[in-house]
Amino acid sequence: MKTLFALIVLVLTAGASYAQFTLEGQLRPRTELRNGFKKPILPDQEPAVFTEQRTRLVAGYKAEKYAFKLSIQDVRIWGETGQINKSDQLLSAHEAYGEYYASGKSTFRIGRQEVIYDGHRLFGSLDWAAQGRSLDALRYLYKDEKGNQFDLMAAWNQAGYGDGSPEPAKLVGNAYVITTGGGTNTRIFNLALPKAQLMAYYKKTLKSGDLAFMLLDDIYDVDATSGENYSNTTFGFTPNFTAGKVKFGGQFFYTGGANGKTETDGEYSKVDLSGYMANAYVQFTGVTGSPLFGVDYLSGDDESTTDKVEGWAPKYGTNHKFYGFMDYFYVGNGHGGVDAKSAGLVDIYLQTAFKLSEKAKLVGHLHYFSAPEARTNATTGESYDGYLGTELDLVFNYALTKGVVLSAGYSQMFGISDTMKQLKLGDPTAKIGGMQSWGWLMINFSPKFL
Structure with missing residues (x-):
């Protein structure tokens, strides 16, 4: 018996040396008071107050030659489901992928996964949003x-249960047109994807920093019946350097190709696309608060042209991180406002972070926003451009205990201009509420069970 027991222990121990199982959780309710969030609130409008909650269970398994990850989440607004409820459609797989280790340097990953590159600028996990962001793809990872x-990344997207005919009805055709919205399923919110994606990325880490290059090709179907398609290609360059206690660098992205196709009497013509963004920053890590000064320039669309789009649109990034926490720009909108054309953005900003104690941290951001492209009021014919507004963001984080963090934030948009009102409301003379602000309180439980 002792010999058998010793043999069992030996087998289990040997297995454990090659395999590791992890189980983690997250419960993250956040209450928000929106009094001018995303766009100015009017005097006769009531601020929105609600609580949104993310609940995740994340399981992982890692063996010598392969790994597996499954992240199941429930995202809901408090009160949207009644007290006696058999089922809802709020549970989903945020991530579900497998990895095969071809060697110590090469990995193949397949399935639904978060895709993050270069600080979340073009590809990001959108962790601030309760639902987050993930993509279905095959990736090759070398390091x-x-x-x-x-x-390398490749994706081939197809309509399914929410927006098309489910299996076993898929016999012919590959048309894929999912627009932003819920399609036939009222409980699904989709953000439009291309029919196919191809991406290549290279990063070189140096002693003084790193250099990264990205090439992305997105291919779209025009509609579900014509067989027409178009594509656009994005090139990105991200340099970052460190010299003593100073960090500096930037990012540049250019997207060219087509923004779509228009149909006239059965003939399709391409709508050209040529937009770009540029960023530069410098950070002084040896100074209290580690202040970071930066500027972003995102090209805007020239409203005088109808056959070309000059505005640059962030595709799959975490834009909440960059352009002010009040989400006036490029988060759930194209920053074109009423006329749906992007006016572009110039964002001059200061970021600071103060460690108040071992458990407490205070973050402060200041943004000065302006629009590089003019927008014309349809009624008066007058053009508006330039200064938009100044935003202050404050965030306080406090670790109550290991695995539990309490966070609170307050943001306010100051000096809202006529140009901002033209972009967001379509009326530069609109009377808006006195204080355009947003506040929130969030607690994040993140236990590690195994």
Whole structure:
């Protein structure tokens, strides 16, 4: 018996040396008071107050040659489901993928996964949003000890249960047109995806920083019946350097190709696309608060042209991180406002972070926003551009205990201009509420069960 017991222990121990199982959770309710969030609130409008909650259970398994991850989440607004409820459609798979380790340097990952590159600028997990962001893709990941990282990604998207005919009805055709919205399923919110994606990424880590390059091709179907399609290609360059206690760098992205196709008497013509963004920053880590000064420039669309789009649109990034926490720009809107054309953005900003104690941290951001492209009021014919507003963001984080963090935030938009009102409300003379603000309180439980 002792021999058998010893053998069992030996087998289990040997298995444990090659395999590791993890189980983590997250419960994150956040209450918000929106009094001018995303756009100015009017005097006769009542501020919105609600609580949104994310609940996640994340399981992982890692063996010698492969790994597996499953992240199941429930995202809901408090009160949207009645007290006696058999089922709802609020449960989903945020991530579900497998990895095969071809070697110590090469990994193949397939399934639904978060895709994050270069600080979440073009590809990001959108963790601030309760639902987050993930994509269905096949990726090849290479990384060596010499500082080389090389990734490839491919995706082929097809309509399914929410927006098309489910299996076993898929016999012919590959048209894929999912627009922003819920399609035939009223409980689904989709954000439009291309029919196919191809991406290549290379990053070189140096002693003083790193250099990253990205090439992305997105291919779209025009509609479900014509067989017409179009594509656009994005090139990105991200340099970051450190010199003593100073960090500096930036990002540049250019997207060219087509923004769509228009149909006239059965003939399709391409709508050209040529937009870009540029960022530069410098941070002083040796100074209290580690102040970071930066500027972003996102090209805007020239409203005088109808056959070309010059505005740059962030595609799959975490835009909440960059353009002010009040989400006036590029979060759930194209920052074109009423006329749906992007006026572009110039964002001059200051970021600071103060460690108040071992458990407490205070973050402060200040943004000065302006629009590089003019917008014309349809009634008066007058054009508006330039200064938009100034936003202050404050966030306080406090670790109550290991695995539990309490956070609170307050943001306010000051000096809202006629240009901002033209973009967001379509009326530069609109009377808005006195204080345009947003406040929130959130607690994040993140236990590690195994």
